[in-house]
Amino acid sequence: MGDLGEFCRLYGNVPVDQFRGYGWVFCSGVLITLLVGVACIPVVIVLGLLGAWAKLSHNRLARSVGMTYTTIVRGVPELVLILLTYYGITLVLQNVLSAIAGRQVIVDINPFLAGVMTLGLIYGAFATEVFRGAYLAVDRGQIEAAKAYGMNKETAFLRVIMPQMLRFALPGLGNVWMVLIKATSLMSVIQLEELMRMSDIAARAVRMPFTFYFAASILYLTITIISIWALHRGESWANRGVRRA
Amino acid sequence: MGLDAIYDNLDKFAAGLWLTMQLTLISSAIGLALAVPIALGRLSSNPFVKWPIFGYMFYFRGTPLLVQIFLIYYGSGQFVPALKAIGLWDGFFREAYFCALLTLTLNTAAYTAEILRGAILGVPHGEVEAAKAVGMSRVLRLRRVILPRAFRIALPAYTNEFVFLFQATSLVSVITLLDLTGIARDLIAETFRSMQIWIFTGALYCAISYFFFWLFRRLEWRWSGHLRPRPGMAPAKRKAAGAEPAETPAIVTR
Numbered sequence: 001m002g003d004l005g006e007f008c009r010l011y012g013n014v015p016v017d018q019f020r021g022y023g024w025v026f027c028s029g030v031l032i033t034l035l036v037g038v039a040c041i042p043v044v045i046v047l048g049l050l051g052a053w054a055k056l057s058h059n060r061l062a063r064s065v066g067m068t069y070t071t072i073v074r075g076v077p078e079l080v081l082i083l084l085t086y087y088g089i090t091l092v093l094q095n096v097l098s099a100i101a102g103r104q105v106i107v108d109i110n111p112f113l114a115g116v117m118t119l120g121l122i123y124g125a126f127a128t129e130v131f132r133g134a135y136l137a138v139d140r141g142q143i144e145a146a147k148a149y150g151m152n153k154e155t156a157f158l159r160v161i162m163p164q165m166l167r168f169a170l171p172g173l174g175n176v177w178m179v180l181i182k183a184t185s186l187m188s189v190i191q192l193e194e195l196m197r198m199s200d201i202a203a204r205a206v207r208m209p210f211t212f213y214f215a216a217s218i219l220y221l222t223i224t225i226i227s228i229w230a231l232h233r234g235e236s237w238a239n240r241g242v243r244r245a
Numbered sequence: 246m247g248l249d250a251i252y253d254n255l256d257k258f259a260a261g262l263w264l265t266m267q268l269t270l271i272s273s274a275i276g277l278a279l280a281v282p283i284a285l286g287r288l289s290s291n292p293f294v295k296w297p298i299f300g301y302m303f304y305f306r307g308t309p310l311l312v313q314i315f316l317i318y319y320g321s322g323q324f325v326p327a328l329k330a331i332g333l334w335d336g337f338f339r340e341a342y343f344c345a346l347l348t349l350t351l352n353t354a355a356y357t358a359e360i361l362r363g364a365i366l367g368v369p370h371g372e373v374e375a376a377k378a379v380g381m382s383r384v385l386r387l388r389r390v391i392l393p394r395a396f397r398i399a400l401p402a403y404t405n406e407f408v409f410l411f412q413a414t415s416l417v418s419v420i421t422l423l424d425l426t427g428i429a430r431d432l433i434a435e436t437f438r439s440m441q442i443w444i445f446t447g448a449l450y451c452a453i454s455y456f457f458f459w460l461f462r463r464l465e466w467r468w469s470g471h472l473r474p475r476p477g478m479a480p481a482k483r484k485a486a487g488a489e490p491a492e493t494p495a496i497v498t499r
Contacts (some may be wrong), residue, residue, distance in 0.1 A: 016291060024323055034399055071451075072447075072451065073456070074452050075452075075454040076412070076447040076451050077412035077413070077426070077450055078311075078412070078427060078442065079415045079416060080391075080429075080446055080450060083430070084294045084440075085444035087433070088440040088443045088444075091437070091439045091440060092440055118414070128384075133425030150256075182307075182308070183309070184308075185309035185312055186311060188311070188417075189419060196312060196315075200315070203319065203473060206325075207281045208323060209315070209316075209319040209320045210316065210319075210320035210323040210324070211323070213312055213316040213319065214316060214320065217308040217309075217312045217313070217316060219310060220307065220308045220312060221303075221304065221308055223309045224307040224308075225307070
């Protein structure tokens with residue numbers, strides 16, 4: 001991420017004396033935070049759809065896998081899951097690879113990748129519940145009608161169920177997104193240089209912790225506000241064909 | 246297997262769990278007590294009451310808990326002389342324990358107040374009208390009709406809030422407190438048994454989380470006795486009476 005840091009140092013300087021020339025850390029931090037958040041979206045959606053499919057499946061094995069997945073994620077704190085995947089899996093990989101290679105192997109997982117994977121895994125479980133609820137909210141008559149037209153399962157899902165699911169799932173997914181963005185701050189414990197970590201570094205360097213953490217919190221708040229606005233727009237778009245009472 | 250790293254340190258785990266429990270129970274109790282006036286203030290029509298409370302709730306719900314913990318624990322260091330002058334430095338802001346407690350309390354109070362606000366708005370209007378019709382005063386109405394009903398409505402959502410608060414206490418390990426997560430991190434630095442210790446810690450959190458879910462489910466059952474179908478009711482009517490409670494989606498993490 002060296003180029004990004006350089007870019008922010010050159011162009012992202014916040015012209016306020018208060019930050020003693022460290023204003024750029026916010027620019028770079030926000031960019032990484034948003035990057036982690038956006039990179040998580042596909043993971044969350046794929047895992048959420050798979051999880052919902054598993055939980056709604058007639059196959060007992062698939063159902064229990066889906067159950068186990070959501071049960072574990074709901075029961076264990078995010079921080080523990082993050083530390084478990086980052087440090088635990090690194091160590092296990094290291095031991096296994098060392099045993100195979102017959103010499104000491106040092107494994108170094110990229111914190112960005114580890115963060116995206118872990119957060120994706122955690123919020124995929126929440127998306128599972130969202131998609132499951134959305135699927136169940138689609139009118140049964142719609143699915144029957146699709147069958148009556150002779151659509152096969154895939155076509156019915158793509159043309160009938162999916163577009164309606166989107167409408168029901170959007171508020172829940174928006175909620176997941178906003179929680180996810182806040183959870184990216186936990187990535188600072190695995191040294192990913194996102195907003196929290198960057199403001200932490202700067203706060204220690206200039207010994208103004210309150211100023212820097214407060215500024216960081218206002219930036220998180222700004223992301224939340226923009227997300228709420230965008231979601232509102234998105235929801236009215238998804239509901240454009242629905243008559244309001 | 247290397248399980249001795251866990252077995253030999255069970256007393257440390259117990260100490261960590263005790264701190265985690267303390268933080269959870271104390272902050273949730275104070276948070277709940279604060280949430281009632283906060284929710285009522287949020288619903289007030291006085292703009293000088295309503296908007297500051299809205300700002301407080303929005304801030305604590307819209308920013309990560311980790312930032313809030315850092316802001317209070319490390320951030321207070323920027324105001325040492327002022328805090329010393331009012332006697333809040335030594336013995337309060339200097340201690341990670343009290344800072345963690347303060348942050349968790351403010352945080353859960355904001356989330357709980359939002360849940361309560363929704364619940365108060367969800368109290369059927371007819372019940373409030375009936376209370377008015379029998380001549381109850383505002384305070385009496387609140388005490389006898391609105392709040393009891395709102396608590397019952399809020400319970401499923403509050404269950405999630407409580408369990409996620411319990412899980413969120415793991416963040417205090419970042420400010421050097423030795424709660425369950427803090428102990429686990431310490432032991433890993435000592436023994437290098439990271440996989441075993443993390444899985445054990447995770448399992449412990451998971452078991453306690455589901456114990457709380459179960460406990461609240463019992464409470465819900467007790468509080469909804471008058472809504473349950475009487476024995477011998479027809480199946481269709483049982484369903485209408487809410488014998489099978491709707492599953493609430495669980496998205497209240499921070």
